[in-house]
Amino acid sequence: MSHPPFSPAHARAARLRIGLTPEQVVAAMAQLGVRRAAQAVMSWEAGVVAPSEVELFALADALWCPVPELMALQPRSLREHRLARGFSADRLAQRIGMDGHAYARAESEHRWTGSDRQTLFLADALGLEPADLLGVIGRAGELDDLLRQAVEGRWKQYTTPLARLVGAPERTVAQALRTLHQEYAAFNERYMGHLVARSDTARLKEIATERAEWLRALSDRFLDLVGPGASPSP
Template sequence: MSHPPFSPAQARAARERIGLPPEHVVAAMAQLGVHRSTETLRCWEAGVVTPSEEELFALADALWCPVPVLMDLTPRSLREHRLARQFTAERLARRVGMDLAAYARAENDHRWNGTDRQTLVLADALGLEPEELLRLIGRAGELDGLLREAVEGRWKQYTAQLARLVGARDRAVAQALRTLHQEYARFNERYMGHLVARSDDTRLKEIATERAAWLQGLSDRFLHLLGDDSGR
């Protein structure tokens, strides 16, 4: 497996912030079971070599520094999220209940094929919010489609499927869908009311534009409503 992302400048700055000389850092790493020389640490900070995952985790703990800071990035990929939580691939695969080879393929191919249960465990292990989980596993488009069908039709029948998709409780999803369905219905009522009243085309176009914008942000609105639900 390739070495993880690593910022020599961030590592050096983290060490200087807590005022530890290289000797103390490698001693702290040794207590964590990772024995390296001060010269190795200096090479990391100089950008000559890059630490392995095991070394990165030990260095982060020795420096009391979050792994994403040492990687100098906001986690976006599955591997980056795993590293940020200091999971080895083997440990996360075991936690999720997936064969290591299958998990490794998911990371390398950027394609998640886990079951619903494995997906929920993954989200819990990595501390993923629903929108980040959906983006990570490539199912954001599926959410958009299901929500559109739900607000335009009988929303209750979509509750269980959407709950599984975003990893939320049925009750929370039902409340969010009810609110969205009501909001969508109000757009239609306003449009029909102006149509019956023979309002000018300008007003009808304004309402239609507002509804289109609301539909465009439907997923964000749904996830916001879920975030507001204290029972999640």
Template sequence: MYSTPFSPSEARSARARMGLTTAQVAHSMAVCGAPVHPGLVAAWEQGTHVPSEQQLFSLADVLWCDVTTLMGLEPRTLAEHRLARRISVERLAYRLGMDQGEYRAAESAQEWHGDSRQTRALVDALGLSLRQLIGIMGRAEELGEHLRSAIDGRWKSHVEPVAGIVSVDMTGVEDALRTMHTEFTAFSERYMGHLVARNDDARLKEVAAERAAYLRRLVDRFWELIGDVGEAPPRTW
């Protein structure tokens, strides 16, 4: 069952820095529209209870700290990135034009199947890039495998699966894979040209080194061609 990430020790430290009692924290939260009993604040700090998402947001306001401080971690999952931005599921789903249940399921399963418009809206809301989103979803390695197969074989067969992973228009993916296939093929043509011409080993090693460097930057090259969304500044919803 999903539980809001929360660090009791960080909450205690944040309250101590503000010089507040649990009663004062509870009073301030009530003023912010999130009434709680002082005993519940103490229970959070003792680790016997966990605040709801809205209580977490309100507590961060009262203690003048980032949500991530109270979470006690750097965001790794889709849900954690959403919490770090202080966005509720309801508001984010509305922004994406997606059913709340569908979005909750995406967070729970760590699987994203939104269309290109929804994906762009998601990375904008969470201050991520498409590349970061794919990493969060755990699909970066899968993308790399498709790219390696595409440049060294029938690239057209990889257009649809790659487009499905990055959630962008297939035309853009097709153009990128075609370009990368052409670039990679050029290494083989140059190598064979030097081989037929019986050039020295130094020229052959040079081409081989360039080919290896290209493979190391394969994913980087893909994002250079496909374009990406840079990080957006934090926003308050």
């Protein structure tokens, strides 16, 4: 397996912030069962080599900082979310009741195959919000497509598929879709109103830009309306 994402600069800054020498860092890591020479810490901070997953977890503990700080990124993939929570692949697979090989394959192929129950356990273990979970299991694009079709057409027919996708009650989803459909229609009415009134081009472009920005944030807006109870299904 490839080395995890790692920022030498952030690791060095974290060490200096608490005033530890490389020797003291490896001594703290040794107490966690990960024995390395002080040269290893210097090599990581110099960017010569990146730590392994086990080394990354031990280093974060030794430096009293969250793993994501040493990764210096916002977790997006399944593996990145797992690392951010300090899970080894085997431990997470066991936690969610999934075969280790099946989980490893899902991570490497970026294709989630877990059951509904395993997906719920995954979201709980990694602390994933619905939007993040949809991205991790590869269904964010499906949500975007369905919502776009719903607001541009007859939204009622999309209530059931969207309710199943995000794991929310159909009544809640219907209310959210009605609101979104009305908001989208308002953009069109404003645009057509200014078009008929022969407003200047700049005003029409302004409305079109607002609508484009609203569409880009459509999934987030929908999930906010549906509420925290949503839990995407695989």
